[in-house]
């Protein structure tokens with residue numbers, strides 16, 4: 001029935017990007033533009049004795065150097081209080097706008113230099129002399145919770161920033177009587193999001209109107225505006241935040257950063273536009289990170305491998321400050337059981353503060369770690385009970401007849417977790433079939449005869465998507481017939497504008513070229529949550545659909561008047577409403593818009609509200625749960641520890657698909673990120689919490705040569721009942737099961753060496769040492 | 778300390794640009810901020826990501842690792858110069874669009890220049906030729922599959938049309 005929705009239409013973003021005509025934040029320029037560079041802590045933990053700016057001030061071309069003492073009088077609060085509320089917090093660790101007393105991680109901002117050029121600003125920043133009194137630092141989250149650990153913040157009595165538990169059922173009794181209990185300690189290492197574009201901010205103050213415009217490569221422009229207004233005490237009509245083209249987000253750009261408020265202030269105080277563009281080294285130390293978690297888990301099963309209970313401890317590295325909340329470990333804890341029937345569950349969750357870059361969600365947001373933990377446990381059960389790894393899962397997956405399945409879990413907002421749609425066993429079966437799982441043992445045996453080690457592994461995931469409560473969209477048709485769409489959603493490369501245009505075009509003439517989409521501009525729409533949690537197609541898509549339908553209904557009513565026919569006889573085609581199939585009798589959308597703009601002294605046609613427009617904020621509180629299965633086949637070289645991905649099969653169900661090409665692109669991109677987490681990406685800190693990987697030569701991102709030799713994607717389609725379009729989020733799915741599936745495949749390949757992967761990334765040296773250890777008597 | 782400057786003349790996409798630039802200014806900054814050609818992107822400024830890749834006298838080069846003064850008297854081609862005079866996308870640009878070889882598009886300028894060079898020098902690349910060619914170009918969005926497919930398809934389109942990338 002649909003003509004545009006569900007097809008791989010050409011993206012509206014592409015033309016400008018392919019011609020070098022897009023506008024990213026660093027492409028914005030103004031006459032008289034000044035440039036900012038930040039002085040950042042070189043110490044992981046230290047008291048600041050003095051910050052001497054005298055030499056730096058002497059550099060020609062320097063316009064200002066600010067420390068906290070220089071800007072404090074402008075700020076309603078020196079601290080950035082942006083944490084999502086939670087009763088789990090034991091400590092309040094807000095980031096200062098600029099640090100002036102104690103620094104708690106390498107990279108936190110101490111001062112800003114503003115100068116005529118970036119080169120001069122960086123020269124001067126290097127001349128700012130910070131006198132530190134070093135303090136002991138803590139870099140490991142497990143060690144941080146020990147009684148005698150150094151305190152990450154000297155003001156605090158311990159390093160437990162937050163703790164909570166999650167669960168249901170009586171685990172004591174279940175575990176005491178279970179036929180089998182297995183224990184695993186599992187660890188996932190920290191990674192960096194590494195959008196190819198770093199962060200950046202440009203601010204300009206219009207003196208005539210006393211309005212600050214701030215362009216930021218943020219995923220959450222409306223939230224950014226709110227924080228700046230609060231901190232600088234601005235009325236909301238005095239600040240506009242705009243997200244220009246964004247070169248990837250992947251999570252950290254949803255966080256508010258000190259640079260944003262400082263740039264807004266600088267533009268106003270220095271009466272000049274100011275730009276700050278983060279460089280890659282800064283990205284390594286000042287943009288939030290994620291993933292270090294330690295899972296100390298037990299699983300109880302019966303003799304058939306059916307899960308009786310799951311319990312354990314999750315230690316989450318929170319980093320040095322609270323830049324978002326407890327949402328990452330919450331998301332981990334809430335995700336771990338989802339694919340399976342788990343009759344009882346208890347998880348003790350401890351958030352450790354360390355002297356490392358603060359932790360906030362990165363693509364997957366805690367869920368990859370949870371899936372790693374759960375799937376490693378499932379593989380352990382299979383091994384112990386001599387079941388195949390697919391069979392043990394089949395016996396435990398939530399069966400389709402129980403869907404919608406109300407789990408005993410709640411989301412962080414207190415809503416019940418209901419698995420709304422999907423067929424998990426069918427998804428696994430589809431993946432296995434496409435991967436030729438049945439034929440693998442023969443392949444493996446044949447390869448082994450040649451001295452090659454092949455392995456296969458699988459992992460299931462269920463992902464909460466479409467975080468509510470809403471994302472507004474307005475649809476307005478101008479008097480020339482052009483359709484204008486504005487949304488609080490934020491585009492960061494995931495085709496958001498195309499998605500919105502498709503949904504609107506479906507209702508309003510199917511002409512993509514007649515639609516202009518504005519995202520991420522606080523002047524274009526009043527509210528907005530922004531881009532995170534695989535939510536925009538679901539939430540903004542639902543609002544766009546509702547708004548477009550309203551506008552369509554209005555257009556048909558007016559056109560029926562104008563053409564003097566019944567509404568049912570009409571359709572919207574291209575830029576007109578016409579008699580169905582008859583291009584002779586039609587009226588332009590622009591004419592209808594003009595009629596609805598009203599004439600002094602005349603009725604508005606059809607007795608309608610004026611304006612051919614509608615704004616919708618469709619509320620969907622419940623998250624919709626997407627699911628999938630990854631099967632990974634590898635070849636491992638036991639001599640060198642090299643792991644080659646020979647085939648990755650990804651079967652998934654994100655409900656109805658708005659644009660197949662975009663969905664596949666999201667999955668494969670996420671998959672690449674997950675492969676990085678599994679094999680390459682290691683954000684190193686030494687024992688003093690000094691970062692040791694601060695270039696892309698040291699921190700390895702997956703390149704084209706490390707991608708699997710073959711990728712297959714299988715789509716299953718179980719529309720969710722929670723939104724009219726029947727869609728679920730997909731932006732993060734690709735990353736979620738990858739570490740688990742790769743680890744399982746490596747285990748399998750190295751079964752003759754008795755290697756068991758319990759941590760990722762699996763680097764070649766680690767693998768070789770595991771093989772050697774296993775070989776040693 | 779005043780900034781030592783030099784006059785340079787650089788031909789970019791067939792057009793002569795003159796500027797007085799600080800001797801330490803990188804070529805990427807010069808292209809982007811002196812000449813206003815912001816299609817070339819800067820993703821790392823230390824020579825690893827490849828986003829800043831331009832064609833320097835026909836050879837792919839990282840403009841973040843070169844100084845503007847080194848370009849004096851040379852010819853450079855950037856993403857802005859790839860479409861035809863009539864404003865038609867090159868085969869490679871069109872193939873990248875058709876195969877969803879870009880999402881955020883930040884890596885795209887480097888992918889386009891690197892692959893333009895590849896297709897010129899190797900009109901019939903294999904999948905692995907393409908992967909090796911772009912192994913110095915990082916993309917965080919696409920997982921590369923669409924880019925590789927686009928390059929292979931572009932090679933075919935070029936052959937079919939008997940023209941250049």
Ligand code: FES
Nearest residue numbers: 820822824827841
């Ligand atoms: S910016 Fe030049 S290689 Fe990354």
Ligand code: FES
Nearest residue numbers: 880882884916918
């Ligand atoms: S498309 Fe975003 S980095 Fe390649």
